[in-house]
Amino acid sequence: MELAQLEALCERLYNSQDSVERAHAENTLKCFSVNTDYISQCQYILDHSLTPYALMLASSSLLKQVTEHSLALQLRLDIRSYLINYLATRGPELQPFVTASLIQLLCRVTKFGWFDDDRFRDVVKESMNFLSQATSDHYAIGLKILNQLVSEMNQPNPGLPSTHHRRVACSFRDQLLYQIFQISLTSLQQLKSDVVSRLQELALSLSLKCLSFDFVGTSIDESSEEFGTVQIPSSWRPVLEDPATLQIFFDYYAITKAPLSKEALECLVRLASVRRSLFTNDAARSKFLAHLMTGTKEILQTGQGLVDHDNYHEYCRLLGRFRVNYQLSELVNVEGYSDWIHLVAEFTLKSLQSWQWASSSVYYLLGLWSRLVTSVPYLKGDAPSLLDEFVPKITEGFITSRFNSVQAVLPDDLSENPLDNVELLQDQLDCFPYLCRFQYESSSLYIINIMEPILQVYTERARLQTTDNKDLSVIEAKLAWVVHIIAAILKIKQCTGCSVESQEVLDAELSARVLQLINVTDSGLHSQRYGEISKQRLDRAILTFFQHFRKSYVGDQAMHSSKVIIFSSYSLLSFVAAYVLRLSVFLLQQLYARLSELLGLHDHLLLLNVIVGKIATNLKCYTESEEVIDHTLGLFLELASGYMTGKLLLKLDTVKFIVANHTREHFPFLEEYRCSRSRTTFYYTIGCLIFMEDSPVKFKSSMDPLLQVFISLESTPDSLFSTDAVKYALIGLMRDLRGIAMATNSRRTYGLLFDWLYPAHMPLLLKGISHWSDTPEVTTPLLKFMAEFVLNKAQRLTFDSSSPNGILLFREVSKLIVAYGSRILSLPNAADIYAFKYKGIWICLNIISRGNNNNLCLLQLFGGFTQ
Numbered sequence: 001m002e003l004a005q006l007e008a009l010c011e012r013l014y015n016s017q018d019s020v021e022r023a024h025a026e027n028t029l030k031c032f033s034v035n036t037d038y039i040s041q042c043q044y045i046l047d048h049s050l051t052p053y054a055l056m057l058a059s060s061s062l063l064k065q066v067t068e069h070s071l072a073l074q075l076r077l078d079i080r081s082y083l084i085n086y087l088a089t090r091g092p093e094l095q096p097f098v099t100a101s102l103i104q105l106l107c108r109v110t111k112f113g114w115f116d117d118d119r120f121r122d123v124v125k126e127s128m129n130f131l132s133q134a135t136s137d138h139y140a141i142g143l144k145i146l147n148q149l150v151s152e153m154n155q156p157n158p159g160l161p162s163t164h165h166r167r168v169a170c171s172f173r174d175q176l177l178y179q180i181f182q183i184s185l186t187s188l189q190q191l192k193s194d195v196v197s198r199l200q201e202l203a204l205s206l207s208l209k210c211l212s213f214d215f216v217g218t219s220i221d222e223s224s225e226e227f228g229t230v231q232i233p234s235s236w237r238p239v240l241e242d243p244a245t246l247q248i249f250f251d252y253y254a255i256t257k258a259p260l261s262k263e264a265l266e267c268l269v270r271l272a273s274v275r276r277s278l279f280t281n282d283a284a285r286s287k288f289l290a291h292l293m294t295g296t297k298e299i300l301q302t303g304q305g306l307v308d309h310d311n312y313h314e315y316c317r318l319l320g321r322f323r324v325n326y327q328l329s330e331l332v333n334v335e336g337y338s339d340w341i342h343l344v345a346e347f348t349l350k351s352l353q354s355w356q357w358a359s360s361s362v363y364y365l366l367g368l369w370s371r372l373v374t375s376v377p378y379l380k381g382d383a384p385s386l387l388d389e390f391v392p393k394i395t396e397g398f399i400t401s402r403f404n405s406v407q408a409v410l411p412d413d414l415s416e417n418p419l420d421n422v423e424l425l426q427d428q429l430d431c432f433p434y435l436c437r438f439q440y441e442s443s444s445l446y447i448i449n450i451m452e453p454i455l456q457v458y459t460e461r462a463r464l465q466t467t468d469n470k471d472l473s474v475i476e477a478k479l480a481w482v483v484h485i486i487a488a489i490l491k492i493k494q495c496t497g498c499s500v501e502s503q504e505v506l507d508a509e510l511s512a513r514v515l516q517l518i519n520v521t522d523s524g525l526h527s528q529r530y531g532e533i534s535k536q537r538l539d540r541a542i543l544t545f546f547q548h549f550r551k552s553y554v555g556d557q558a559m560h561s562s563k564v565i566i567f568s569s570y571s572l573l574s575f576v577a578a579y580v581l582r583l584s585v586f587l588l589q590q591l592y593a594r595l596s597e598l599l600g601l602h603d604h605l606l607l608l609n610v611i612v613g614k615i616a617t618n619l620k621c622y623t624e625s626e627e628v629i630d631h632t633l634g635l636f637l638e639l640a641s642g643y644m645t646g647k648l649l650l651k652l653d654t655v656k657f658i659v660a661n662h663t664r665e666h667f668p669f670l671e672e673y674r675c676s677r678s679r680t681t682f683y684y685t686i687g688c689l690i691f692m693e694d695s696p697v698k699f700k701s702s703m704d705p706l707l708q709v710f711i712s713l714e715s716t717p718d719s720l721f722s723t724d725a726v727k728y729a730l731i732g733l734m735r736d737l738r739g740i741a742m743a744t745n746s747r748r749t750y751g752l753l754f755d756w757l758y759p760a761h762m763p764l765l766l767k768g769i770s771h772w773s774d775t776p777e778v779t780t781p782l783l784k785f786m787a788e789f790v791l792n793k794a795q796r797l798t799f800d801s802s803s804p805n806g807i808l809l810f811r812e813v814s815k816l817i818v819a820y821g822s823r824i825l826s827l828p829n830a831a832d833i834y835a836f837k838y839k840g841i842w843i844c845l846n847i848i849s850r851g852n853n854n855n856l857c858l859l860q861l862f863g864g865f866t867q
Contacts, residue, residue, distance in 0.1 A: 003048060010053035032061035036069055039079075046086060052095040059101040066108050067159040073116055080109050080119075084126050087145075092137035103145050107152040112160065114168045123149060124176050124183075131187070136199060143187065143202035146180050150209040153177075166217050173215060178236055181210040185239070188248050197260065204252060204263040211270040229325065230273045241284050243291055246271060250295040258308040265314040268295070272321040289326055290334045297336065300343040313361045316351070319344060320364030323371030331372075332383040344368070345390035352394070352401040356408065359424060366431035369394055373438040387438065395435045395443050398428075399450065399485065406477040419480055419537045429488035436489050437503075444489075444506045451482045451513050455520070462524030473534035479517060480534075480541040486510045487545035490552055501590055507552075508594035514545050515599055515610060522617050530621045536628050539618060543631045546611050550638065553591060554607055554645065605648055611639070612654045619658075619682075623668045626675050633681040640688040650689060659689055663705045673728060679735040680742070687743025691752075699752050703740075709733050710761050713768075721771050727778060730768050734781040741788045750796035754805065762812045769816050773823035776835050783843040786816060790850050810851060817844050 006029075013025040032038045038061070045058040062079065065071065071079075083106045091099055106123070113120040123145065130142030153172045156165045187203040194200060215231040232240065239245055249271070252264040272292055279285040296318060305311040322331070331337055348365045351358045373387055405418055418425060436443040458475050461467050490507060520526065521538060529535040596602035601610070618632040639645050649655045657666075662682070664671040670679060690702045709729060716726055737757075744750040765782060772778035790797070790813060799805045821844060830836035 003045070003054075006045070006057075007049060007051045007054045010051065010057045014053045014056065029057060029061075032057065033064040036065060036071065039065060039071075039075070043082065052098050055094065055098045056101055059098065059105055063101070063105045063108055066105065066112060067157060073113070076109055076113050077117060077119060080106065080113075083109070087141055088130070088138070091141045092135065099141065099144065100148075103141070103148045104152070106145065107148045108157070110149065111152050111157070111168055114171065121175065124179060128183070131183070140199060140202060143199065143206055146183065147202060147206050147209060150177070150180060150206070150213065154209070154213050169214065169217070173213065173233070177210060177213060178233070178239075181207065181236070182239060184210060185245060185248060188252065189244075192248075192251065192255065197256070200252070200256065201260055201263070204260060204267065207249075208263055208267050208270070211267055228273075229275045230270050232274050232278055234278065237278055237280065240271070240274060240278060241280065241288065243287075246288070246291050246295065250298075253299070253311075254304060258305070258310055261305050261308070262310045262314050265311060265318055268292075269314065269318050269321055272318060273325055276325065286330065286334065289330060290336075292322075293331075293334055293336065293340045297340045297343055300347055309357065312358060316358070316361035316364040319347075320367050323368040328372055328375035328379050328385060329381065332379070332385050333381070337383070338386060341386050341390065345394065348394055349397045352397045353404070355401045355405045355418065359418060359421075363424070363427040363431070366398070366428055366435070370431040370434035373434050376438070391435050391438050392442055392446075395432075395439075396446055398432055398435075399447070399481070402481040402485075403450075403478055406474055406481065417477075417537075419477065419484075419541075425484065429484060432485065433489045433492045436485070437492065440503060440506055444510055447482065447485065448509060448513060451479070454478050454482070455513065455517055458517070458526075459520050462520055462526050464525055467525060469532070472529075473532065476532075476534040476538045480538040483514055483517070483538070483541035483545050486514055487541065487548045490545070491548040493552070504588075504590040505594050508591045508598070511545075511549060511591075512595060512598040514542065515595075515601070518542060518610065518614055522614075522621070527621070531624065536622075536625045539622075539628055540631055542614065543618075543628075543635050546614070546635055547638065549607075550611065550635075550645075553588065554604055554611070605651065608639070608645065608648055609652055609654070611635070612649065612652055616654050616658060619667045619669060623672055624674070626678065629669050629675050629678050630681070633678055633685065637681060637685045637688070640685045640692075646688060646692050650692060655689065659686055659702050661705070662686055670732065673731075676728075676731055676735055679732055680739040683736045683739025684742045685739075687740040690740075691743055691745075691749040694748070696752055700756070703756060706733065706736055706740075710764060714761075714764050718771075721767070727772065727775070730772070730778055731781055734768075734778075734785045738781065738785040738788050741785065744796055745794045747796055747798055754809070758805075758808060758812065766812075766815055766819060769820050770823070773820055774827055776840060779820060779824075779840050780843070783816075783820070783840055783847070786813060787843055787847050787850065790847055792850065813847060813851065817847065820844065 009025045009028055012021050013029060016022045016025070032042060042058040042062050042065075045054050049055055049058070066076070066079070083102060087099070087102060087106070091102075094102075110120050110123050127142045127145045127149075130138045130145065133139065133142075153169050156162055160168075184203055184206040188200070188207065191200050191203055211230065211232075215233065218228075246268070249264045249267045253261045253268075256264065276285060279288065296315075299306070299315065306315060331341075334340075344365075348369065351362055351365055355362070369391065372385070373391055376385060376387060379385060402418070436447075454475060458479060461472055461475070489510065493503075521535075521542070526535070592602055595607075601607050615632055615636050618628055622628045622632075639649055662670075667682075669675045670682075686702070690699055710733070713726060713729060713733070720726065740753060744753055765786070769779060769782055790809070792798075797806070797809075820840065824837055824840060827837070
């Protein structure tokens with residue numbers, strides 16, 4: 001092939017819009033990357049071609065050869081020497097993407113030959129030769145080589161075993177990484193007054209890559225912003241303790257603009273995360289901390305660069321690192337702490353007010369303050385923390401800013417509402433409760449004072465016939481925020497600002513307001529608003545409150561402590577454990593005493609009745625909101641899964657009604673196809689409640705709604721069995737049965753379900769899989785039910801030795817698999833072949849695997865296939 005022809009093919013390979021033309025070019029040129037005989041041809045292309053795409057082909061082909069083939073040592077050394085000379089002579093005139101590819105090839109050769117010859121380790125020395133050249137182009141190439149080298153050593157390669165990669169990375173860390181970091185610092189000092197920002201960017205990037213190196217092999221997820229302590233080796237101590245190191249990055253933040261200033265902050269974030277034991281002594285660590293605080297304080301005083309969103313976010317991360325690596329006692333003893341904490345408080349309040357712009361950054365600030373307040377009990381000495389002055393303002397500022405977000409967001413704007421961003425909401429509310437409990441009496445009073453007027457207005461609106469929907473949406477959104485905040489407060493128990501007894505009383509005060517709200521949300525005008533987004537957000541917040549309240553005050557652990565205390569003197573519990581149990585009972589009594597005064601709720605059963613009442617209302621009234629239904633069923637399942645709470649549930653009339661009347665007439669969501677996945681959870685919960693009572697009669701009566709569906713489908717003639725009505729009934733039935741099967745956790749309960757299904761109703765399953773084999777919406781839930789039905793969890797499928805049930809079960813299962821398999825394999829492939837074929841086949845294989853894991857021999861299953 002002539003060089004001109006090759007260059008034309010390379011042009012088509014990288015630039016053609018025609019996929020057929022690109023594929024032809026790729027197949028023609030593939031030999032350069034798979035055949036080692038073409039390595040010399042790649043060198044010829046590099047020497048003689050002038051087109052960047054041909055050079056790119058040669059470079060990328062050599063990279064693949066080096067990665068995938070075990071080339072001779074001398075050949076790799078020759079490639080290495082050739083690349084260094086090539087970059088020195090032609091590097092400045094090459095296109096950036098060609099230079100980057102050649103440098104990647106050089107670094108790959110270096111890494112793969114690291115232990116084969118010492119000459120591979122001279123790459124830093126040769127990079128220094130580039131840095132010593134007079135031209136900025138050569139200087140840039142030298143920095144690019146070092147950047148790529150650190151990246152190459154820090155990430156695994158497909159052609160290199162992970163253990164070998166780690167050996168190379170550790171050797172590189174110990175021998176060269178420190179030197180490279182020093183080179184980056186020297187370059188930054190030399191380039192401070194340089195007008196070529198490209199070089200400054202490369203030097204900053206090199207420093208960041210060195211500080212981000214995986215020093216101890218923890219495989220940090222680079223896509224995540226979170227990382228732990230930076231485990232810099234002890235040999236780096238002199239440069240880390242040198243004040244010039246920190247200062248150079250503060251200087252670069254001041255003299256550059258984004259994105260360079262952001263990289264400077266990223267370097268500071270990692271320096272702030274350096275392990276505490278690196279420093280020579282406490283004095284050296286305090287000096288480092290003081291420098292960090294001074295630098296961050298100056299940024300706050302000037303506000304420089306913080307108008308850029310990326311800088312703002314990274315600066316919040318930098319402040320957030322103070323909570324991870326330093327103790328409050330260290331911070332308060334630094335000179336200038338009072339000014340620093342004052343500026344950080346002001347910055348936090350401004351960030352809270354700018355909720356729309358800084359929503360993702362507030363998490364780090366709240367994290368800092370939560371760590372500070374939880375450290376107060378361990379603070380020793382006379383130095384004031386000043387948290388009493390600032391934390392209440394931040395607490396009030398957070399709540400005020402959430403209300404402002406409600407006013408600013410349009411009710412029908414789904415993309416902007418913070419209440420819909422579950423991950424962000426959870427991040428912020430995980431930290432915020434610690435601030436509330438720091439001075440719990442004042443913060444709880446503030447929450448009550450802002451909630452009661454809104455609750456009063458909301459109550460009055462319930463009595464009206466019509467109202468302004470937009471105004472009502474704002475009210476519901478404010479209430480949703482308050483309920484979320486109260487729920488988050490109940491989730492934690494750590495309290496530093498009041499006694500444990502008063503804490504329980506305050507919990508009761510806040511909980512009482514939410515319980516009052518529940519009486520209003522489903523009454524009057526509000527009972528007609530289940531289709532409104534704002535109403536759904538409020539009900540999701542109430543469900544979250546119930547989840548946290550249940551775990552703290554209604555769950556099995558809370559009730560168990562109140563019962564076990566009676567027998568504590570006769571058990572083997574230690575004195576301390578007995579004291580803790582008595583304290584738990586006393587605190588529960590404090591909470592229920594206050595709830596009794598406010599609402600007349602004096603025990604667990606009455607509170608459970610309120611919770612279950614809300615669950616039943618949601619299941620009856622929400623027909624289109626899958627989120628609310630899922631959240632409601634999740635709470636219902638949590639209650640039913642607890643042994644003591646489950647027993648109490650069975651005493652409630654509402655639960656008895658649900659267990660006996662689980663039909664679409666009473667719970668319309670069962671008729672909605674979009675909620676069909678939720679049916680499994682619903683019936684799993686019902687199954688847990690049914691099997692909690694050892695009563696075959698109760699089981700049969702509870703299964704009557706499903707029996708009616710079976711009877712209806714079994715009486716449907718074949719000519720009508722392919723209608724949509726049958727399709728959706730079959731899908732729902734299979735999801736329901738799977739939920740019931742999931743709840744069987746013993747031989748007794750499994751036997752009840754098996755006897756109910758076999759032999760009367762098994763033919764319907766076979767008929768369903770035969771008629772609807774080309775419809776995965778039907779076959780997938782049917783096969784999933786069968787996979788659950790043959791799962792031998794808790795040894796529930798252990799039949800008596802004289803029982804034929806095992807063989808009968810697997811005979812029925814084999815009929816289903818054969819019926820499905822013989823039909824699905826003969827059907828043509830669809831666009832989504834996984835959903836159409838592979839998923840069903842995978843479930844069938846799962847069924848066979850579970851059959852093999854049971855006490856029954858797999859031969860019984862295969863014997864069934866021949867029947």
